[in-house]
Amino acid sequence: MTGTSISRQHQNFLEVIESYYQLTKPRIIPLLLITTAAGMWMASDGQVDPILLLVTLTGGTLAAASAQTLNCIYDRDIDYAMERTRKRPIPSGRVQPRDALLFAIALGSLSFTILTVFANLLSALLAMSGIVFYMAIYTHLLKRHTTQNIVIGGAAGAIPALVGWAAVRGDLSWEPWLLFLIVFIWTPPHFWSLALMIRDDYAKVGVPMLPVVEGEVATTKQIWIYTLIMVPLTLLLVYPLGATGVLYGIIATVLGVVFIKKAWQLLQAPTDKQVARSLFKFSILYMMLLCTAIVVDSLPATHQVTAFFAEHLNTVISAIS
Numbered sequence: 001m002t003g004t005s006i007s008r009q010h011q012n013f014l015e016v017i018e019s020y021y022q023l024t025k026p027r028i029i030p031l032l033l034i035t036t037a038a039g040m041w042m043a044s045d046g047q048v049d050p051i052l053l054l055v056t057l058t059g060g061t062l063a064a065a066s067a068q069t070l071n072c073i074y075d076r077d078i079d080y081a082m083e084r085t086r087k088r089p090i091p092s093g094r095v096q097p098r099d100a101l102l103f104a105i106a107l108g109s110l111s112f113t114i115l116t117v118f119a120n121l122l123s124a125l126l127a128m129s130g131i132v133f134y135m136a137i138y139t140h141l142l143k144r145h146t147t148q149n150i151v152i153g154g155a156a157g158a159i160p161a162l163v164g165w166a167a168v169r170g171d172l173s174w175e176p177w178l179l180f181l182i183v184f185i186w187t188p189p190h191f192w193s194l195a196l197m198i199r200d201d202y203a204k205v206g207v208p209m210l211p212v213v214e215g216e217v218a219t220t221k222q223i224w225i226y227t228l229i230m231v232p233l234t235l236l237l238v239y240p241l242g243a244t245g246v247l248y249g250i251i252a253t254v255l256g257v258v259f260i261k262k263a264w265q266l267l268q269a270p271t272d273k274q275v276a277r278s279l280f281k282f283s284i285l286y287m288m289l290l291c292t293a294i295v296v297d298s299l300p301a302t303h304q305v306t307a308f309f310a311e312h313l314n315t316v317i318s319a320i321s
């Protein structure tokens with residue numbers, strides 16, 4: 001075999017790997033994992049077992065990758081017709097649907113096994129329910145049939161937060177359900193701000209995303225309403241649940257104010273794609289920082305620092321009074 005044919009084979013092999021990697025829509029997975037991590041830290045009072053963390057994030061990654069691959073198989077017709085998605089591995093002919101299906105089954109099975117063996121059955125079942133919900137409810141039942149597709153379907157994207165908590169505690173309680181609800185209510189502003197920018201693509205393939213069917217004004221009103229519900233929800237983690245502390249409360253408030261400001265700007269300029277883009281980008285940063293705040297807030301060092309400030313504040317107040 002010549003040097004040139006070996007390097008061509010090597011090149012082909014790398015291209016195949018790259019195609020399978022792209023099937024999993026990898027850019028979305030880190031944020032899903034951040035919500036899982038937030039669930040884990042909240043469940044373990046800031047002291048997460050590093051092995052459990054690694055296992056849970058690996059299982060979560062594999063489950064999300066499986067779900068996205070199945071979605072790529074199911075949606076290959078509309079993905080081919082839309083500009084944004086035409087170059088995906090299946091519509092561009094780089095991966096055959098049958099091979100993608102085997103890949104998705106392998107990823108899902110591996111995820112279930114890893115989570116069951118090294119975390120617990122509940123976290124594994126939740127991850128599998130995420131795959132089933134995303135495929136059966138969002139992709140099959142809702143996506144092509146109702147403007148409420150991403151509202152109800154958004155529940156799939158909120159499940160990783162439950163997986164994180166369940167991996168640590170083996171159960172579910174108010175705290176993870178509230179985190180689930182926060183991600184669930186965040187999804188419409190996140191997605192519809194993007195859909196406002198690319199509504200022509202969705203219109204072309206007949207996917208009834210809200211901006212296509214009801215227009216920009218109605219969509220920005222909905223984004224506004226969901227934002228006004230979401231921001232107070234984030235604070236319920238501080239009170240009455242007491243799952244997070246003052247530091248998280250301050251960060252969530254500041255982030256919430258910025259989110260409200262951007263949603264308001266969009267409400268004033270429903271057809272301005274730049275404003276929509278700004279809200280979409282911020283929605284991602286928002287969720288990233290909110291979950292990071294949950295993690296940092298739960299750390300023992302943070303508790304010590306806040307206790308120190310609280311004690312000194314008390315001293316100053318009693319000296320004044």
Ligand code: HEM
Pocket residue numbers: 027028029031032035084138149150151153154155156157158183187190191194284287
């Ligand atoms: C039904 C719910 C959701 C829908 C329909 C949706 C839809 C989308 C779409 C269409 C994109 C653009 C992707 C592309 O250009 O290929 C996107 C981007 C993104 N989504 Fe969502 N999303 C949903 C929920 C979520 C959730 C729950 C998360 C994580 C917590 C998330 C994280 C992201 C991130 C990080 C990006 C940016 C990816 C990049 O850098 O290009 N999404 N979303």
Ligand SMILES: CC(C)=CCC/C(C)=C/CC/C(C)=C/COP(=O)(O)OP(=O)(O)O
Pocket residue numbers: 028032063064067068071075085126127128129130131134143156157158159160163
């Ligand atoms: C626990 C677990 C495995 C949960 C699954 C979570 C999951 C895969 C959420 C994905 C949400 C998302 C990015 C949808 C994209 O919509 P779309 O498919 O309509 O986007 P497209 O227009 O880019 O194809």
